[in-house]
Amino acid sequence: MPALLRRPLPLALLIGLFAELLFAWRLTVPHVLVFDEVHYVPAARKLLALAGPANIEHPLLAKALIAGGMLIFGDGPLGWRALSTLAGTTVVVGVFAILWLGLGRLRPAAMGAMTVIAGFTVFVQARIAMLDGFMAGFVVTGAACLLWAMRGTGRQVWRRWIAGAVLLGLATACKWTAAPYVAFAGVALILLKRGRPDRWRGLAVVPALALLGAVSIATYLLTFAPAFFYASEPLSLRTLIPFQLTMYRQQVQVLPPHVYQSPWWSWPLDRRPIWYLYEVVDGAQRGILLVGNPAVMWGGLVAVAACVVGWLRTRDVRLGAAAGLWIGGFAIWSAIPKSLGFFYYYYLPSIWLAIAIAVAFDHWRRRLGGWDEAFLMLAFGLFIHFYPILAAAPLSGPRAFTKWMWFSTWA
Template sequence: MSRAPEQPQDPILWCAALALGFWLLLAWNLGIPTKPYFDEVHYLPAARDLIALDTFSNREHPLFGKEMIAVGILLLGDNAWGWRIMPSLSGALALFAVMRAVWFGTLSRYATLVSGLLVATGFHLFIHSRIAMLDVFAIAALSVAFWQCAAAIREPEKGRWRLALAGIALGLAMASKWNTLIIAMVPGLAFLVLRWFAGRRRLLLSRRGMPVPGMTLVEAFIWLGVLPLLVYAATFWPAYHFANQPITEGLVAHHRFMLDLQTQVLKPHPYQSNWPEWVINWRAIWYLYEPVDGAQRGVMLIGNPLTMLLGLPALLWCAWQGAKSRAPMHRAVAVLYAISLGFWIFAAKPVQFYYHYFLPSTFLLVALALALDDLRQSGRRKLAAAVIVLNLLVFAFFYEIIAAESLARPNSFMVWTWLESWK
């Protein structure tokens, strides 16, 4: 008798441990600075208005992220911990969900855990999990959605409730930031394309074929199309009950107003940049650099200088492997990166910033994890390990300037501004 193939063991406990360790690192000095900084000055007043149902402010953005900030304030008070507790928890959830998505997509323990290490130390998730902005809520919701979609494909017997959870998460992602809209459409479109190529005669009602056997295209449309829109609309419920400037003409009319606000021509901003600069990690944004809480402190948003660049050839490798070897996870990551970046290439938003690269950079880091897994399997274990160790060292070196730690001198920023465009 032939020996049964070995079954890889699910590293779920390691995933949970890494996510917990990440949150503990986030929680260290989470309350510093004790005053609002960068875009917190926009979202904290909006969260307070939600609690009081006074004036509907910050109307250009959906409500879910601000609702989560408001929950933190209600739990821990109107202070720095209250402002940032929900972003930190969402960041830890995002990291866990990314690893779970990679696990169900690859069944590789190595790729799963390395993707977690790379995303945790890629700077974007760390910085946005320590500030009361909306981006981390969108990333967390999308990560959960892709986790559940990958799990539904891997375990179709659980497909119904997993796709329902994915639909809820997609709705919350769109209700956090509009720039998730295109990506939120991908799971439903992917289901349609895969079922179409399965060659089923009864396309709408057939339960056979990829991606989730046992589920019809009609049912998938409900979970991945209708449910996200219902969840998205439900998050606007408080907007009808504000004392001043509530929604009175319906949700569609309000969205026309939101679109006008999003596409209005703004004055040039010293930190604005565009997608070619994001890809090569060229333009930094200083979220903070001033004396605060008894010391000189700073928060510089830039991608990890090592992995942001190594991720580019890794993306090309994933695209090549996806096309040549029909490696579904490699192909999916390359396509998702292209779609999420392509949105900003064609978006009618005149002023753009490096933090818009948060989502594409997450796909890029997962692509690097897949490439390192392939490198390891080809026998180049030491080279793959060297990249991981060097990445951790780079993160440790930059930690002071991405975590608002106490700096030695007013000009300490010179230690980390390797490029003139980072100053």
């Protein structure tokens, strides 16, 4: 490896560049709105014009970012999706940062970032104008920033902690499912400071928790500023908080059954993916399937279990944190009051699997040797195999999808 790439920043930037080029390649295909783009692109158009409220069950920020892409690149497929690719790249680099800060080793940091790229879910979400990609980008970078604060000294600790709180507030301003991660950050602070008070040196628990909550909430509320300038039904300081209750009622309304719905407990099994597209478009039969890479989805569960067992035996906080991140991110879905569930709700937990895999390989590196490289080869081999139905490549005909249908529930 060149000497330059033995340093974390150049290596992270190189991996990020690779991810961005991969996500952006043929981004404008298909030239039609795909899956939930039919909701969010019109909402972004309306937000761009400050015409009035639209898609009110979700906060504004992710739709504002889609609108920003349209403002820069035009109201077309490039404008709809351009900033989503940056959000996906942010996730990749953010995972690298979390692993580097947590383990202090380049090999697991690079492996985790590459596993995210090969995991299918980030690739697909980075190429569509949906809310989840932006939400995940802010959550991952927020987690990295809070971890970075642990390495700070003096005022650095507070500045980085505040930056992390801002990022988590922005994540919640994209989609409410990020809100539990603010609580997770507070729990992590309490537990880790209890074990070793020198972590986040100079950061007292009670003021830090108060600051985390206050900054994240204030950041979230500030993102509603454009709604104060709507031509129709503008928000005001008096209606801002009641509007949150309106959003909540929209979130918990009972919806009719959907062909792609699936219960939350089934998502780690990769049992019911979602066809975002399967039709003749741009002169060819094309498909986009949101499915998890089987090597990452199922191998990640093995890694989480191994981290739990390893933590019980050694109390290594790195193993416990890697397992706890996935367990917490997945378990919250058992309590979120949604009438329907979909596999794309598993997006953030699918990212945490890459961290568990990298941490497990690193912890048992003497015993496992070069098996991490073999795992990455398998993951990218599957990525190449599934690429045509991840990236809307031309297919041979209407029944071409059967080549990739490992299970009847995938069709």
